[in-house]
Structure formats: C-alpha cells, structure tokens
Amino acid sequence: MVRPSRRGFLEGSALTLAALTGVFNPATNVHASSRSAETLADLDISAPFADAFLPVPAEDALSTTYATLIAERVDADTAEELSYRARSTTEQLDIDVDELSATVAVMPADRGIRLVTAAGGFDRLDHGETLAVGERNGTTGGESNDGPSTEAETTDELPAGWRLTDDGEIALVTGDGVAAAAIGSTSSSSPRGRSTPSGDDVSDQRIETVREAGRAAAGEADRFAASPLGAAALSRLGGFETVLLIPDADSGPFLSRVPDNVDAFAVGFETNPEDLRDIEGTVENAYVIRAVDGADGLDDETVERLVRTVDPAVPVETDITRTDGLVLVDAVVEAPPEFDREASPDARVQSRFNRAAGTVTFEHVEGEAVPADELEVWHSGEEVSDTVLNGEEFTAGDEITVETGLIATVTLRWFDPDANVYDTYASERVDREAFAFNYDMTAETLELTYEAERSADASNLRLVHRGESGVRTVGDEFVDGTLEPGDSVTVRDVSVGDSVRLEFDVEQPPDGGSLVHYRARPPSVWISSRAEEGTTVRYDGEESRPADAFVTLVNGEPTDLQFADEYDTLSGDEELVLGELPLGSTVAVEWHEPNEPVVISEEEVVPNTHASIEYDPDAGEITVQHRGGRTLPASELELQAGRAPTDVQPADKLDEFGPDDSFTAPVPPLSRVRLVWTGGEDEHYLGGTTTARDAVAATYDVDTEAMTIEYVGEQPADPERLRVSVTGTGKSRGRELDRESAFAAEYDELTAGDAITVDDVGLDNTVVVSVHTEFENGAATSSVAHFSATPRRGFVVDDGGDNEASGTTLRYVGEVRRDADAFRVLIDGEPATNQPTDETDRLTGGETLSLGDLSAGTSVAVEWAAGDETRTVMEHVIPPQATFEVTYESADDGKGGVVTFTHAGGDTLDADRVDVVVEPATDGLRPWDSDTDEVTAGDETSVTADTEPKLAVVVFNEHETLHHEPLNRDT
Template identity: 25%
Template sequence: MSGSMPQCPRRTLLGGIGTTITVALAGNTVTATDADSTAEGGSAPRELGALQEYLPASAASDEDSIVLSASDFDRRRKADEPYEPRPTTGRFEIEPESVSKQVSVTTYGDEYTRPITVLAGDIQFVDEGDGETREAAGVEYEYYEADDGDGVAAVGDGVVVFATDSGTVEDAFAADAGETDRLLDAEPLLEEATGLYDDIDGYSVQLNDEYRVPGSDDDVEVDYVVRAMTVLGPDTIEMKYGIAFGDESDVTDELVESIESELAYQATKGDPTTEVDGDLVTVTAERDLAAERRVREHDSPGFLRADRDVDPDDDSLEIEIGRGDPTPVEDLTLEVGDEEYDREIWADGHGTLEEGDTIAIDMDDVEPNLSISLTHDHELGSSSSGTTILSRLRFEYDYDPDAETLTVEYADEFPLDGDSVTLAAYDERPAYRPDPDEGSDPHATAQPWTDETVSKGDQATVDGVRAGDTVLVGWDGTSQQDSIGTFRARPPGRVRFEYGYESETLSATIEFEDDGETRPADEYELLVDDEPTDTQWADEYETVTSGTTLEVDDVPVGTDVTVVWGDDARVGSTQTHPSIDLAFDEDEAAIEHAGGDAVPASKLTARVWSEDGTSEIDLADEIDGDFEDGDAVDIDADEVHHVTLRYGERRIVGFARP
C-alpha cells in the first residue's frame, strides 16, 4: 500500500467520542414530586421563563420581525403526536431525547436567521475533544465551532447555547447575569405576549406589524401573534391562537371569523371557542391527535397511471391507482383539465378506491397534455396526486442544416386536431416556467395542419430553423409546458477530444454519421476559453471528413474547449483534465491507480458512497507526491457502493466500484 498516514473516517464537530453533559437550571432542578406537578402544567412556564433570561436584546436588535419560540419537550412527549417534536441544534449533533426544554429566536429582516437557541436537559452529544474554555460575565463555558463555520456552541453551568457567532454567546451569559439588556426587556410586547396564557407547554410569539390576518384583505395593524399549546393527555393538545390588534375598533365579527378559519385544517375535538378581550382575540381548540395519527397513517389514493398507448376507439380511458389505502369515493375529487369531473363517471361504480383499482374518463374528453389530479379531503386538509395524459407523442424529424428546414412527421396513433398544433423554433431550449421579463418567444413558428386532423404519417415543414435551435411541437401553445414533442437541430458532425495531461496537448477529431460525408473546413472553428485558436481546420485542410484532426499545444488543465459550426452552433465541448483508470480492490478494501495519468495527490479527492453514507478522503493525506500507476489508498467504510475521484473542486477524473 502506498501512503504515509493511516486512513481515518472524517468526523464533524461533536462527532467522535461519546460524552454526556447534564444541564439543569440552577435552582430549578426537577425532582420526582416536581415531575408529577409538571404533568399538571404547573412548573413548565417558570422553567421556560428561566431560559428566556439568556436571550440578549442584541439577538434581534436590528430586525424588522421577531419570532420567539419555546417548548417543554418533557411535557410534549407525554402527547402521542404524529411527528415527534425535535429540538433545534443547527450543525451540532445531539440526542433529541436528551433535551428537556428549548427557547429560540428567529429573525426576519433582509434574510432569515436564527441567532440563538438555548437548551436545558440531560443533553447528550458526541464530542470531538475538549472545547476551548472561555469566560463571559464571570461564567466559564466550553466553546465549540462547527466544522463549516456555520454556528457555535457553548456549554455553560446549566445551559447549552447555540448561536451564530461568539459575540451572541457572550451576550447570552451577560444577559442571564443581568449585565446587558435582555430581549424581553427591550421588547415589551414580547414580554406581554409570553405571559399572556398560563400553564402552557410551548408557544411561539411573532412581532410583525405587516402580519396579514388569514382570510382578510384589510390592512389591519397587529402588535403580535401568539400560538400556544398545552398537553391535556396522550391524544389531546389544547391550542390557543391569539392576535393582539393595534386598535380595538379593528376587531369586528368578520375579522373574528377569519381568525377562526386559521384552525380549519386541524383535527379538533368539538368546535373552537373564541374570546374577545379588548384588542386581543383568542381562539381555543383541542387538537385530536388520534384523528391526526389516522390521517398520517392513511395512504391516500394516488400515483395515477394510464397506458402510454391510448386507443381512440375505446369508449373510455382507464387510469390505475398505483398506491393507497381504501378510501370512500365521496372523500375524493377528480379534476380533469383543472375542472371537477363527474363522480358518476370517474368512480365507475366503486364505493372506495385503493391500490390496483381503476377510474375512468370518457374518451371524448381525452386530449394531449391533459392534466388529471385526484384529491383526498380529510381532517388535516387535503392530499393530491396527479399525472398528465399524452404529454409526449411520437414524431420523426428530418433536419437540413444548410437549407435551415425541418420536416416533422407524426408517428403516433392518437389523432390530433391540427388547429391546436404549433411548431416553434427557439434559439435555446426554453425554461419550463420562463421569466416573463427575459423574452423567451420563438423566432420561427408554423401551424401547418390548420383545419385538418393530424394522423400517423402526416408531414409538415418549418423554415428558418437554425443549427442549435430547439424546436417544440406545442399543443394549444408554444411554451415548454405546452410541448408534446421536442427536437434539437444539431449542426453536422460531432467532435471527439483527446487530451495529453503531461504534454498539455489537445486533439479534436471531427466525425460524421456517414463516413463519406465531406464538408468545407472553414465551417468549423475551434475555441479555447471562447477565443479562436491560432490554428484552425481551414489552415490545414480545404474540406473535412470523418477522422480529420486538429492538434493544439500549450492547453493547460481546466481550459474550456468548444467546436462551433457556422456562426455559433456548438458541435461539441470539453474541459481539459487528466484521466485516471481507477480500480477497486475488494480484498484489500482499497482504490488503486490502474493506469492513466500520474497526478499530484494534492489535487485529488476521493468521495466514497457506502452503506454508511458519503465520506471524503484527501489523497494528499495518504500519498506523498503523485498518485500514479500502482498506488493504492485504503477505504475505511462498510459495503462500498462506488468511489469517484475528483480533480480540484468539481471535475471527476476516475470512477470505481466493487
């Protein structure tokens, strides 16, 4: 084996030796008796409030909108929620079950940020080693930085603080010590909102005077919005949704109804209740977790599939349900072409639908690019699945680059209304959803089958199709979304490139499908980094045929090389790079250089895909000098799928699999 260092799996921060850090708020340790009282909701607000003292005013001092969130995970875990609540830890790996409580701040200004999160509990995470001991406000803590620089962590006496930078960590300990302003002191509305409801197990408070009340088009000033929850039992969580308005006169019956609609798509026990107290409106409801779990566990009918070959002589088109549990048809809605379809037709006698069943639509309603969607309405809203019928039909194309004409022949069985078919030529392939400001109209169009029914074998010709164009066969339009066929008008020939890594020489060889084809040499031009080379085919040949080669010296690694025909139609392109024959030795669990170029190991990175995920190896850590024929590098991973070898940041120069 070649190499000077033993192979070790790469580890992220907090990703090696297992440690346990126990965090309990000073003076607020929960005993067995306290835990029983917490089940009644008594101590949770006090402990969440203690964590809030670590939130400094600087965390959101310059932001337009603030969201303060808190969660008592110990209490929430007593409820059987469809999705287990998880703490926010950024780039740091911890055991979610070890977190007892959390408070965090999210800000929305020019961008979304989460400047600080504070956790309490028996926090368990894996530590890559000792952190750096630091001190702030008389408190010592261990300081860590994420490998990618995106976030820091501080383990102090009683809390774990995750923040965007070290300054926020220092401010957090200073805020708890009373040596700098706290967020709730600087934002009185936050303090008011967090104390609004008693005995709660979690909340989020949003300050934003631009908040739009659901269902309302009025410009109503809002001081804050509160969403609070209290666990009542394994199957029930009480939800409170409160909005404090800037002006009591804005609170009208219509406005209250629009606020109640916020809970329309939640499974609730009974009807929500609403209380109006001056400028504060509170809607209270009980989440039915058992109903939510039933919805989550139920697989709604979907994955619609229709035969590729549609027989227009059939009375109807059958569409198979590819997945789904039995679901009453009265809970389902079928839309065809964005319009609700008659259930008496599509249900086809079914009382329920499940995987393997079929639905039907009349053949008279079938046309190309027909969108179909099946929607299941349930307690949590709705789930939809869709498909498109006849979105790709068969056409054959014959392109003449010299005459700039394209002959299109219809080669499918389904008859088409010629009035709906348009041939459109674009300079470049249009985007599926183009930007209307970028001007993506076709430069040539034709509707050759107006007032006709297009059948198999019918032909039409469109003029003005330049080499490099993309031609769409459109149905009721000319955009990419309307297309039922696509053709790329390619210039004549293709190019095969060969690169000598050590000599920095490049050869470009023109090849034609017809070995006997001959074309003028001055039609082709070789560009290096978008500039013509000093030597061209026309300098050495009058005509080119298959196998005509042009060689260029002094072409460094990483150079972009392009061959164009005519004005700017691309025939072929490459980026110069070394080439390595990489082999995988299963017996030795190693990759081996089995031929090709000798390349400095400092330029190479191996990426390993295995049962454990992906990992990277810098070959400079394993090989001194060049990675050359016969060298090998150990792979420390279980069940390797494949390995790629990259030169620099992106270019793959080698591939191997067991």
C-alpha cells in the first residue's frame, strides 16, 4: 500500500471532519425530523432526502447565505447507533430513534438562526404554543389535537395539516413525519454594541425562519433543492449516507483553502465521517463542483487539490469527468492517519531558524532514537526526506538541516504506515519577523510590509481577508513572485472584527496555521476584582488612545470616576479603581471611536473570595476555610457535592463567611465538592476538591499484564462514582470510560480492600481512575490517579543539601506497588552497594535507600526488569553544591538594564555545563562564559536586558536549577 503521507501532507481534512461530526459548531447538531406525503417528486432526489429537503427554503427566501448544509441518512434502532447529529435530533424533539430516517442541518454564514429538518415515521410533533395551522381541504378548522386552533392563524402558506409552533427556544413547523426547526440567536463578530437584537427580535426571527420553511414545503417559496447546486448535487449524491453541501465557497467553513475559481460544491460520503477511523480497505466518495468560469476553468490538478483539502479521509484514486458545466469526481479513499503521541518514540526535538543562512535545523535534544525510515521531513508542501536524512536513526545529538530560504514552512514528523498513526515532532514557519502590520481604523485600511534585509520568494503565499461579507483572496501583486525589502500592500475595507492572514498556499498540517495574522480588534480593557482595591478597570491596548474615548458604566450609568479624570492618553496598563461595588452589579466599558459607541468589555461583579477545602478521611468530613477576599453572607453560599446541595450548608454554621472563618460538613468519599456563590445571575466558583483522591492504590503484574486497582479509603464509598480507562500505545484514544462502573459490577458498596483487575495492560499503557459525576445538565469526570504499567520517575534522589551527614538517598515515590527485586540501582554504571531488595520485599511508596556520600557529577540510574526486557526508569546526575547572588542595575532611561550573576561559594563548576537565564531577555539558555573553563567563587557574568527582567536562573547540565530568583524593581 502506498503510504498516505506520500500522496500529500494533509491527514484528511480535519475541518471537514469537525464540521460533519459536530465539533465544528455543536449548536448545529440540534435537529428536527420530517416525512410528508408532499415530496420533491419533480426533482430526482431519492427518499428520504426528498422529504428532509422539502422544507428547506432557498437562501434568498431567508435573505442569507448558507455556509453549509449537512444531510444524513438514519437507520438505527438504538441511540448508541446514531451519529452525534441524529442523536441530538431525537433528544431535542423527542422523536423515537426508530422513527428517524434523515436529517438536514443548515448553518447560515452569519452564524445566526439555524434551520434543521429531518424525515421519519413519526406523527406530527406538538411543541409549544400553536401560532399558525395550514388549511385542510379548504377549511379553517384544525384537528382535535391542534391545540387552541381558534386563536391560531390559519394560512394557505403552510401545507394542509401542518402546524407552526414556538416554545420560546425553538420555533417549529411540522406535519405528519415532517419538521423544520429554527434554533439559536443572531450573532456577530463585531464588538457588542447598542444594536444587539432583543429576545423578542430573536424570537421573531426564529418564527419567520420556520414560516419560510413551511412556505417552501407548501411550494409557496423557492426551495434549496431547486437551486443550481441543490438540483445538480442532490440528484447525484442522494444515495450516499452523508452529504455535505457548500453553496458559496467564499462563505463556507473552508475559507481560503478552496481554490478561488471554485464557486460551490457538494460531497457525498459513503461512510458516516464519525466512522472514518474504522474503515477497512477503501470506500468511495463523490463530488459535484461548480466552477466560476465553467467546468473547463478547473484543471485536474486544482480539482484534486480541492478533494484533498475537503475530504476527511485520504484520497488514493480520483476519476474526474466534466458534464453539463459541472466537474464530477469519484474518489476512492481510505482511513486518515490518526495523531498518536503515545505511539511515537519518546524524543524531544527542537527547531531553530538561521536567518542569515536561510536554513531550519531540527535537533534531537534527548530521548529515544527514531528510525530514519519512520521519519518524514516536509518543506513547503513537498517531502524532502530522501535529501536531508542520513543514517539509520535520528538519535540524541543528531541534527537535520533543511535549506528553506527566507519564507517557508517545514515540519518533522513520525509516521507508522502499519498502524496508520503519526506524531509531529517540530515545525517552523519562517520568517514571521519579516512582516509588519499597520492598521488605520478610521480609514479601515491595513498595510502589510515586508521588512527583511533580503529579497524572498513569496509565490507560495496568499493573502486572505475575512470579514462579515465573506472570505476573499487579496493582494495578488504582493505574493505573485519575489518580495523586495520595503514592499507593501494595502488591504481596504478592513472593519473591526475582520482578520487578514498571510498564509502558505501549499499543503500543510491541519494545525499549520498562518505565517502572520492580524485581527482588527477594539482596544482591550480588563475588568477584575481585587481583595484590596475592589473592582478595577485596566487598559491593555497595543496603541495609545485618548482617555475620553472610554466611558465606564455600572448598571448602565456612568461612574463618578472615569479614565479621563486621571489620564489624557491611555497607552497600556493604566488602571481605574472603582472600589468595592455591590455584588451582582454589571460593569461595562464603552468605546466611542470610531463610529457608534460599542461595549468592549462587560463583567458582573462577583466575589474575589477564595476558599480551601480539605478532606479528613477518618472523620469523613470536609473543612471549608476562608483564604482571602471579600466577606460574604453565608446565605449566598452553597456547598455542593456532585452539583447537588449537601445536607449541611454554610448558613447552618455561620452568618458570614470571612477571614479566619471555617466550617465542617460530612461529605461522602469520591465526591466532587465545590463552594459556590449564588447571589448573582450565575453561580460563581470559590473553591473545590475531590474527596479521598488518594483512596485507590494499584499493583501491577508484569507476567500477566494485569493491573489490580484497590480501594483503600477509610470510609465506605459508592462504587458507581469510579470509572476506569486505559491509555497508551495501541489505545491512543483510550478505552471508552465504563458506562457501568467496573467497581459497581462487583460491589454494592466499597470498603477498604475491595479491588478489581484490569487485564491487557501493556508496558506502555496507563490505567486512569476517575471520579464520574452526573448532574441535571450534564456530567463531569476528573481523574484521581494515573497508574503507569512501567515506572515513570518512580524514584527521586535527595542529594543531602546542606546536611552533609545525611548523604544521598533514593526514595520510591511511584503510585504503583511493585516488587523490590525488579529494580536495580546503578552508580556510575555499576551496581550500588545497597539495593531496594535489601530493605524491603515490596515497594508501596515512601521507602528510602541510602546511597552514601556521592560527589558532584556522579550519575545514579535505576533499572526495572519486566520479563525479558530491562528498562532504565530513572537517571540523575548529582549536582554541584554552589550558591549564587544576583544583582540588577537598571538603565538610566528606565528601559532594561544589566543583570549580574556572581558565584558566591561552594563547588567549582565546569563552565561549559553552566548556563544562565534572564526572562525575557535571553530567550532560553545563555552560556556563563565561553572564554573560561571553570566557574569558581567570585566569578561573574552579566546579561544586558532591553526590557525590565522578571526572573534570573542559574542552570547546570541544561536542566538542573542551581539558583532561581524573581526580579522586581519595586522591592
């Protein structure tokens, strides 16, 4: 089989997969259903899609543009067999699973009101208040189940017997087995302004949307199925399991990734995209493409690029034909590779760009060696592995250098064709520093300038402007060849909320991102509450603005104190202290430039109170302690376990909850406990914990690959709360959490010593134990233990520090109980005099082993025997004992200064093993001094910082911290 990566860099379209499986916008997964005697018989659309598309009006009927339409056939008997979309349909509209045949979800480009339909064998739905009914055989009377028909409008714009209803959240038009529902509210990417639609306006829009759907079903309004794309695509793709339609390529979810000369397209998927990972062999998908300049205006290369961009699977073969002005594609596809970091060799790789040489170097810093035949190097959409890889493996200390020029995207990734999984080790997009933006908000223009010192090839780039009117490629003259220093391009009509991206016009990973990106945002203003000052407003803009352009409001009224009272200009970090405001107040900041005032920040005043919660396993109760912030009435607090109020509440113990106050309450073990403030519109979290987090222990049997999980808590516990999963190699997505707890299957109540056994736990797997909580609006799971089959940092070394008499000790800190004789301790590669088995037969946690007095530079390692395999599970080098002093002298202009490190005493150090860090000045490690061999007491080194330094660190052997000191000019 040809390796998928050799056919292209994209691992299937993650965007398509997200849109089709509900991740792209979960709100699109609320559906209705449909079946009707009236169908689209005049169009060649197979059932049940003919029924499902019956109430879908054309875009013009709703004065909008459709970004996507997703149609899905449904044939299931249980909810578990349904896709995410179909399951949402049955739950939202209370339709039996076996009565649903098809769904259609329509997402408008403005992300406002969504329309969903479906077809099935259900009776006419009855939801909410009846607003209108369709005339039946020329009469005006409704059936007996029509509800208050005498008060509802009777209209011939709905099919006979159909009903239009509204329940305040969903507007619905429905007949026997047919339904179209309008869900959601209008939204905008612009800042919040005074034109935000009211709840009544949104309700009216929902009702008008389904009214148009009813008119389409009655034949009184144009239907989408009769539109150019609908008529061309649905007749050809109606037999597929899932159909994705993009009526306007500039408004769909693919943005600039679709070639400019593609006007619209549709895809039929043989397999539901949610099941793509389980494809065995190949399946066939089909495409219908409308081009801007006709079918002949799209060459085969462009068509194949579109298929690779859109298809969530990996195309292995395409058959392209042109007929009736359309481009038709039959694509044979196979399962896309899956990202699996656990499966790849555990290697840490760093990348660095050399601007002068025009190269990117990938350095294997540490970790496991990677076989060269499992590595891929990609340069601007082309694989260049054969030209840059040497040797049989990529191991610690090795480097791979790629000649990139000044503009490129490069990636180093691991790929296993047998398991069809991959991992990305490192990637670079260069040269981001070579471009600068300048935005004029008043003129709505954005200037992009190339500021490098040398010319560069820009033919692999494209400039994309995204705004409310859609997505368009701009600035062709800027990216059509060679960029010279100083070249610039101006993008016009860039409104607040728009974005402009300079992207690579080549295939790259799903998370490849853009080279540079600018979003036209209003200025940033942050509203926060502090214990000492109360509520404060802080300006965090990137440019200076007049202070009187900002107006602060509390509950809609201007505050007595404004930015303009204290500042003429705001340039960054200016604060307006409003003091202690009543809890529940709404603080907002209006910006009065450049046009109508818009709200750029809005927050409810909530307590800045923090509480700690500690669990006493012996008493089976928690202690809630006030740790700081505002004093609150106890009546406005609620203690919850599993999102339900506990039997004992704060008001039962206290009148107020303030400094030094605390109270206790009995809480079952393995409970998610939290303290919330309930005095505002929403609950506000003050503190929480999961009780008895250490109430489970584990023992691993290497020979049988079994992990025993034991409950060791002091108090009896509900076994339903515990869930167990397994992650790791071969289980990259993890075993699905038990729908019914494995503990609950064995025990009615957990007491100390109760245990279960998890089989098939390989050496590279981890067993995760979690506490699962279900509540009215959902569920939550929090892990309380991770038991790795192989010890991972199971030991720590105590170097003795200033207490020379203590010597060096090795302490077992692993969470899994293990046989001591499976471990061997090595000192400088030789077995240590004392071994774990000399002290104990079983390591359960906390056991120590004396290693004697070890000098600086001595290496300590621990090996673990697992059957025929031996693994090194810990390596440590004894660091030197040295002290340092740090001084900081600021520059005369107050911008930056000099940080000086001084070796104040202790061991002499090898200079090439000592580095210093000054954040943010050094941007990583900087050698102590390249001109000396040793660092001894009294030696100094300095770092010049252009900005105020925040932290100074001395590092030994690139990872061992010898000195750590925060820097603060005010102290």
